[in-house]
Amino acid sequence: MASKKIMSFVFPAIITLIIVLIMSVIPAYAQYSSSPLTISPGPDLRITLVNQEPDPVSPGSTVKERIRIENYGAKDINNVKIEILPGYGYEIVDTPVRNIGTMKGAQKGVTAFIESFNIKIKPETPEGLLKIKIRQTSDNQEFPIDFEFDVNVQTTTDALVISSISTTPSELEPGKEGKLSFIIRNSADSLLSDVKVSLNLTGAIFSVIGSTNEKVVSFINPKQEESVDFNIIVNPEASLGIYQVPVTITFRNSAGTSFTKNIIAGIVINSEPSYLLNLESTDVYTSKTKGKVTIAVSNTGNGVMKFTELDLVPTDEYDVISASKVYLGNIDSDDTQSNTYEIYVKKSVNYKVPLRVNIKFKDKFNKEYTKEYLLNLQLLKSSEASKLGVTKKASITTIIFSFMVVVLLLVFWITMIIDVLRNQLPREKKIIWFIVVVLGMVLGSAIYYFVARRKPKK
Structure with a gap:
């Protein structure tokens, strides 16, 4: 018990x-690690690949390899050295050996060492995973330890870069010649050969002249550029606008592998606006008269004239009675828009009146144009206007008023003649006043009326 x-x-x-x-x-x-169960009792150095830039890397190009060095052991490791070993398919660009120094026990994760090596992939290296060898030594180990990691080698179309696409002139015109140019750059560290640039002209608004639609560059040296030019002529019936041209580029890398790159080239078809501004009609032929003038705008160019405004500016020679500024809107190619103004002509110089007209509009690409014009309004002499029958006809009111005035003056004149005959004047004076009234008509009658007419009896 x-x-x-x-x-x-x-x-x-x-x-x-x-x-x-x-x-x-x-x-x-x-105290050595946040994951104590992964700690080895002795030194335990491990090397892993963090990443490669670029990924993948093309044959003949340089890649930056970033590796992580960690101590998974509880004890320190002294005088640690890392060395990139020579191998097939690559060569070391910078210093192959790196002195890491002492690595503390459990120095891993965020406290690990990160080292970078620049490695050039040889042009003849086949595509795939390339083994890179690393050797590690330290004072804590009797023999070196070798590690391997993979580098992804793959030729990409990024080895060939289109630096620029341009046309000369920058805006091509319908029916005119120009040049379409490509600047091609070899961004790789190895030679690119058999570079072919082909234009897909299906439905294109231009044709290649002086050559075919394909140009070949035998080779482009590493980091160098070559220019490929096509002489072209734009279809005369092409509408103004922005067009996309499919372009296919093929090339070979230094290992003989073929690649194809498809791009789109944008070209601008445009032309300077062309138009006529003229005085279409008028019924104003003499000074000091009011009438109408019609001003017309004819679009003789290839593109549309958008948001067109017309402004007839008043001057010392004339006044604009109607609205001076009008909106004509869009004027299509081979079309005409006009506006009729009512004006009053105050004076002229040599029977000419310069009409000051401002026009403002935008082209297809919203580029604004503004210009002032002087349109001569040709006047006639009064005699010429009467002879041609273009003088202004009086209104019915004016005619009636004028007729009444004439009748009244005629009655006044006849009345004064009768008054002279009945006037008890001496014979000599009566004869004189009779002659004055008859020959002087209205003026003579007026003089007689105020000087010698008979006074009414009171």
């Missing part, structure tokens, strides 16, 4: 002691 009692006390004590020992050991390892 006594032994059973002793065991009942000893066994729990042993279990408690074991738990205390375990709890005291775990913090000792935890």
Whole structure:
């Protein structure tokens, strides 16, 4: 019974002691790592690939390899050195050996060492995963340890870059010749050969002249550029606008592998606006008269004249009675828009009146144009206007008024003649006043009326 009692006390004590020992050991390892269960009791150096730039890398190009060096052991590792070993398909650009120094126990994760090596992939290296060898040495180990990591080698179309696409002139005109140019750059570190630039002319608004639609460049040296030019002529019936031309470019890398690159070239078809501004009609032929003038705008160019405004500006020679500024809107190619103004001509110089007209509009690409014109309004002499029958006809009101005035003056004249005959004047004076009234008509009658007419009897 006594032994059973002793065991009942000893066994729990042993279990408690074991738990205390375990709890005291775990913090000792935890000071080296946030994951204490991954820590080895001795030195444990590991090397892994972080990334490569670019990924993939083309044959003949240089790649930057970033590697991580970590110590998964609990003990320090002294005088650590990392070396990139020579191998098939690549060569080391910068210093192959890196002195890391001392790596503390459990120095991993965010505290690990990161090293970068620039490695040039040889042009003849086949596509695929290329093995890069790394050797690690330290004072804590008797023999070096070798590691390997893979580099993804793959030729891409990015080796050939289109630096620029341009036309000469920058805006091509319908029916005229120009040049379409490509600047092609070899961005790789190896030769590119058999570079072919082909234009897809299906439905194109231009034709290639002086050559076919395909140009070949034998080779482009690394980091160099070549120009490919096509002489073209634009279809005379082409509408103004922006057009897309499909372009196919093929080439070979230094290993003889063929690649195809498809791009779109944008070209602008445009031309300077062409139009006529003229005085279409008028019924104003003499000064000091009011009438109408019609000004017309004819679009003789290839493109539309958008948001067209016409402004007849008043001057010292004439006044604009109607609205001076009008909106004509869009005027299509081979179309005409006009506006009729009512003006009053105050004076002229040599029977000419310069009409000051401002026109404003935008082309298809919203480029604004503004220009002032002087349109000569040719007047006639009064005699010429009467002879040609273009003098202004009086209104019915004017005619009636004029007729009444003439009748009244005629009555007044006849009345004064009768008054002279009945006037009791001496014979000589009566004859004189009769002659004055008859020959002087209205003026003579007026003089007689105020000087010698008979006074009414009171």
